[in-house]
Amino acid sequence: MANGGDQGFFLGMMASRRARERRAAGEDGQTRGGGALFNIFPLMVIPVIIYSIVALIGGQEAVSSVLFSLTMVSGEQWNLSLGDILIILGLIFLFIETVKAAGSGTATIMNHGLSMLVFVICLALFLLVGSFATSVFFILMSMTLIDTLAGFIITIVAARRDLAVAE
Template identity: 45%
Template sequence: MYLLGFPLLLVPFAIYNIVAFLWAGVSWSDAATRVHLVSGGEWTMSAGDILIAVSLVFLFGEIVKATRIGTRAVVDHALSLLLFLAMMIEFLLVPQAATATFFLLMAISLVDVLAGFAVTLRTAQRDLSVDGFPTSSPTS
């Protein structure tokens, strides 16, 4: 319940920054794991691929959180917007963030912001009631 006002996409953003700044020279595109498939093919996953997959799971959580109405939802949307803006500034100004992995994280954050506001607006439209019109006819 307390995580409602916390942007979940902050977790992959923090993981990216921890790895990028503390372990200099780490490549997000090097193979992290290989899976041999029944077809005989080999599926290679990089650290960046794994981080993007985890981020998509967090995006699902953010969209589910966007269906709630209230003050905390507004705060959550505002924090998600601030996170996206911080990611965009970091992408433009910090050399360690100039990777495809970070760009995709930023794109996922943008989808979170847009979907959050769209879901909230759509939900608010359904809750709109018109005053001044009686709901039942008066009997005399």
């Protein structure tokens, strides 16, 4: 075992673990418990849909209206608008999407495809519909682009690492 013979032991343990995971997943590759739908659904569509509803019903003024303000210790007012909350929500969902992108299964690939579709729809709305030509929507659209690019890149890196371990 001095020449790396114990490496075969660890590879065997990893292969055994993967076989157990495949058996637990069932015949169709879907994990039990319904988690596949969560993995396929692009979460960045949620803030985009909320923005769309608010912008189409109330216009740009509704997105930029101040929901509440806080007086800071310095005496300054800090105003938080609905658009600001949508950006914070988008950042939270972007983080979750980035964590989900570490997989390399079929559900992850479908998620990336749907995320790209969300970005294309956002780009079309931004360019063609007046109430979507705001800084808030541009930032949300940029987040959908980052979600798409980061998802593909992270999945490729994770798949390369899996291939390197299997060799």
